[in-house]
Amino acid sequence: MARRRRRQQSQRTLPAGGALYLYDLTTLNDILYLSGGGDIEFNQHNDGNHNGSLYYSIPFGYWTLSAYGAYSQYRQQFNGNWSTMDYKSKNRYYSATLSRLLSHTRQQKTTADLRIAKSTSHYYFGGSELLVMRKQNPSWEFTLNHQHYFNKKIVDASIGIQRSLPWLSSTATPEEQAGLYSPLSRIVHGNLQAMMKFDATGDKFIWAPRLSAQFSPDKLASDNKFNIGSRWSVRGFDGENSLSGNQGWYWRNDFIWDLATHERQFYLGADIGRLIGADLYQKGKVLSGAVSGLRGQLWSTQYDLFISTPLSKPDKFHSDALNMGFSLQWRY
Template sequence: MCAQTANDLQQRSQEQERRAQEALQQRQKTIPAPDVRLQKDGVEPEVRWLATESPCFPIQELALSIETLPQWSWLLSHADGHATLANPDPVEGRCIGAQGVQIVIDRLQNALIARGFVTSRILAAPQNLQTGRLTLQVLPGRIQEVRWAQGSGQRGSLWNTVPMSAGDVLNLRDIEQALENFKRVPTSEADIDIQPAQEPGFSDVVIRHAQTLPFRLSASMDDSGTRSTGKLQGNATLSYDNWWTLSDLFYITVQSELGAKEPGPRGTDGRTVHYSVPWGYNLLSVTLSQNSYHQNVAGANADVLYSGSSANSEVKLSRIIQRDAAGKTTVSLKGFQRRSNNYIDDQEVEVQRRVVGGLEWGLGHRRAIDRAMFEANLTYRAGTGAWGALPAPEEGFGEGTSRMRLWMLDANVQWPFEAAQQSWTWHSAWKAQHNKTPLTPQDRFSIGGRFTVRGFDGLSVLTAERGWLWRNELSLAAAQGTQVYAGIDHGHVAGASAQNLVGQNLTGLVLGWRGPYKRMQFELFAGRPLRKPERFKTATETAGFSLSVSY
């Protein structure tokens, strides 16, 4: 029975990893992450150098009028034209005339537009340039009113969704953020116009917003489980969009095994509830989930029923601290609690009871580079002993702790391109983990399976305290919006427990086909190991599928 319990612990860790990956994918499908980047009006800035003029005035100092400081002091660094010229072309120490003054004004105006201040202007008031000082003034373009367009706004709120108000300096970054807040609701449509106001130097921000039926229903099925608790897994999700007219999202997901399992009582089920709401550049989300499993195991004298349950709770607050025309940076703080209990014939195995509470700090960046999109997230997880946390059973042996300390990094790039008159996409993803304390199985890094290193059946994995994996995929656009793809993945694990493994590296190959069909999304794939430890048990070939439908 003890041997079975040890094997059962490893299986539960793998099941929890599978559940976590499925929950992440479900969240990404249910909660879109819109990326709004508004193009500025006009053509690219003209490349112009300061030239010799007559008459001209020697300029020793460039300054902004006192009314415009300190908010606009950053503009002075753009007077040399370094943003568009091969080499800086400073105005200080030069003799310039009317044309030179206009070139400097244009450079600062282009810098304003690049920062999103599309209605602000640079002016040169009458002045005596014989003093050697050129003083420029910023005329901020302000907002007179933020309002709904006629017939709009019945299912929307301005106070939390739009991060600007009357009197603010108009900036495209604020408008982009407002559109992202509106468009995070899949059943909503939104557009924003900038219209001249009655008062000079002011504009009205006019918002058109409409929402269809706020309910969405989706269901999915795949074969990511195991025969011990059910190879076929399914879930159904009901979403209520814009519940409180705050661009908020709510959904509930029910999960269950659908068959293809060994004989006897066995199975899995789970439930997830999520709610999130934006507030300007902030986003607050709450996620609660419960999962359970049971399986019948033949014992020496009688069958034994192994079962377990887990519950995860998290509250996360994130904020966009920087955004420009091509990217944005986000910081986040998450509080979490994880509970798990295991039973043998309905009697709890108390030494396996776990309660972990802690915090996660995150830093993320997303950037468009030409046609490519790059995204990276750095996370630090720390168990704090809060929220009823218990010491981990492994703490007595120095093999784990409920007060874990670990770093995690995720990075990926997606690059669409044209070659041989075909549309291709290269996608590369890198994931790594580094521990600062011993880790329990639930926090360790695992490789081998469809969610990590593809080409392996996932029945056996390599797990240790730290590691990394690299997934590479090349896809080709096929008929009716589908894609065929090929990928090579590699992963490595390390740490104190890695010395007990049969090896530390896995490399796998995958071929697949995915895409839409009517209301459905499908994926079919097959793969095989390319490199593995000699005693690592896995199928020589593996295949799988996933199918989802949405209404």
């Protein structure tokens, strides 16, 4: 479960969830994963939020076939002088992936993934669907992944290309009808991350950088745009707003100290992200933020306590000056 404080009135959230992993159900080294969650603190602002996912994979030789499906629903009530109106969003995502192990030694591992996926989003206000906001995003994606092991260092890298699949669309969305994005859009994305221990600190200090980037020559649908300003990209912000564009990058840095006590770490983080494109001058391009926290494990519970703050942002980009939160994960 996780909890965090936010700026807007009565938007404190207390989500909780659970997950079930089942291994080797068919004695073929297959994996089944089920998860579900939702708000356990209900009020007029976050009543009805829930999500779930299902994953299954089965290997055969150097190949692995997997399928994944997920849904989420968000509901918010707006109280007026004479009535109460509901705003609701429903999101679905489905994918099938075929993976191939290309090379594997004691020092490295290389794989290739081919994925076909489709996501849909529907929005409702007062019980009626907002048709102009309907979205769907079918695509295929090919990605090369490489992991290399050095002495006290691990480096992960990936590069991939994504293309739209118009024939998987049921109907043209309002975005497509208005010409706001290309139905044959192309995206190139890459990630590079590492974990490095240093002998001078007695293996107690770890530097964990991560660089992520996306490039595209086409107009992209809103679901495919590159976003910065969340806990999963540039930290330090409350998550209420983000910057998005067709192209961009972010660089995260974690400086981690292993404490003397068992399975406990103190960390500092400094992140920066930038959107690329001449059409973004009026919106702002750069976000940077900092975070510090304590994470570890106590018995069967993993915890993460953190506090973060923005370092730089556009003048019209609103975010709390200080954001605090924690997350708990219990396993048995």
